[in-house]
Amino acid sequence: MALTVQDLRARKGGEPITMLTAYDAPTAELIDEGGVDVILVGDSMGNVVLGYDSTLPVTVDEVASRTAAVARGVEEALVVADMPFLSYGTDRQTSIENAGRMLKEARADAIKLESGEHTVELTERLHQLGIPVMAHLGLTPQRINELGGYTQQGADPEAAQEIVDLARAHEEAGAFSLVLEHVPANLAATITEELEIPTIGIGAGPETDGQVLVFNDVVGLGEWSPPFAEQFGDVRAEMESAIDGYVDAVSDEEFPAEEHSRYADELDDLY
Ligand code: KIV
Ligand code: NA
Numbered sequence: 001m002a003l004t005v006q007d008l009r010a011r012k013g014g015e016p017i018t019m020l021t022a023y024d025a026p027t028a029e030l031i032d033e034g035g036v037d038v039i040l041v042g043d044s045m046g047n048v049v050l051g052y053d054s055t056l057p058v059t060v061d062e063v064a065s066r067t068a069a070v071a072r073g074v075e076e077a078l079v080v081a082d083m084p085f086l087s088y089g090t091d092r093q094t095s096i097e098n099a100g101r102m103l104k105e106a107r108a109d110a111i112k113l114e115s116g117e118h119t120v121e122l123t124e125r126l127h128q129l130g131i132p133v134m135a136h137l138g139l140t141p142q143r144i145n146e147l148g149g150y151t152q153q154g155a156d157p158e159a160a161q162e163i164v165d166l167a168r169a170h171e172e173a174g175a176f177s178l179v180l181e182h183v184p185a186n187l188a189a190t191i192t193e194e195l196e197i198p199t200i201g202i203g204a205g206p207e208t209d210g211q212v213l214v215f216n217d218v219v220g221l222g223e224w225s226p227p228f229a230e231q232f233g234d235v236r237a238e239m240e241s242a243i244d245g246y247v248d249a250v251s252d253e254e255f256p257a258e259e260h261s262r263y264a265d266e267l268d269d270l271y
Helices: 005-010 025-033 060-073 092-104 117-129 141-147 157-173 185-194 215-219 235-251
Strands: 017-021 038-041 078-082 110-112 133-138 177-181 199-202 210-213
Touching (some): 005 078, 005 177, 017 215, 025 060, 038 210, 060 092, 092 110, 117 157, 157 177, 157 185
Parallel strands (some): 017 038, 038 078, 177 199, 199 210
């Protein structure tokens, strides 16, 4: 049986939740078969696969298309679509339509919003309508131009309190879980203890109810990854070696060989 948001809520304080990003069907299929609980079609696709230098240019169409591809590759994991910059939080009608597309058209199970004061009411409305919302506090990269850098958030008591209050407000509004990005580990621990919904951390220490990382960082595919990520493989080196191998084989006329080639007997008299 595929994982539901209720299953995820029930994991609070239990076996740690695993979550990874994916942006295409074959990768999502591998991640799903690997037993990962939640697959996030993150707007990190902007930096990671679409070649933008931030998440800001990512469109609703791009997330919808990638989410549909991921959903086609997944059987067990919960698929969460990440709402891109300015696709929500402006007017309510547009926010709901954009979020709705991810379930109606792209077959996501839930959506994620970078959260703030402006998403409390929207989270409640989406929850009422049947669109499960994963909240996201701490470092919210869509606000990079306000923040000035991808730095740790909530490091002083006032800023920490603000995050605690927003976390509570989003839980009350009906969010089924909360991503905490790049906050002090002790703040993440406090919020995890305060909330009844599971917290999922990235750069938030070991005491959240789950962990999330960007897939490309985990397998070592990116040129750069944040200091709080861990590389569990070296896929980039594998890819480089395969590309070199192909180029060399064609250049040296070793590929294609006899075993890759089929000749049609009927053509023997052609010339
Ligand atoms: O877009 C993304 O990949 C994310 C995760 C880092 C939580 O929002
Ligand atoms: Na994101």
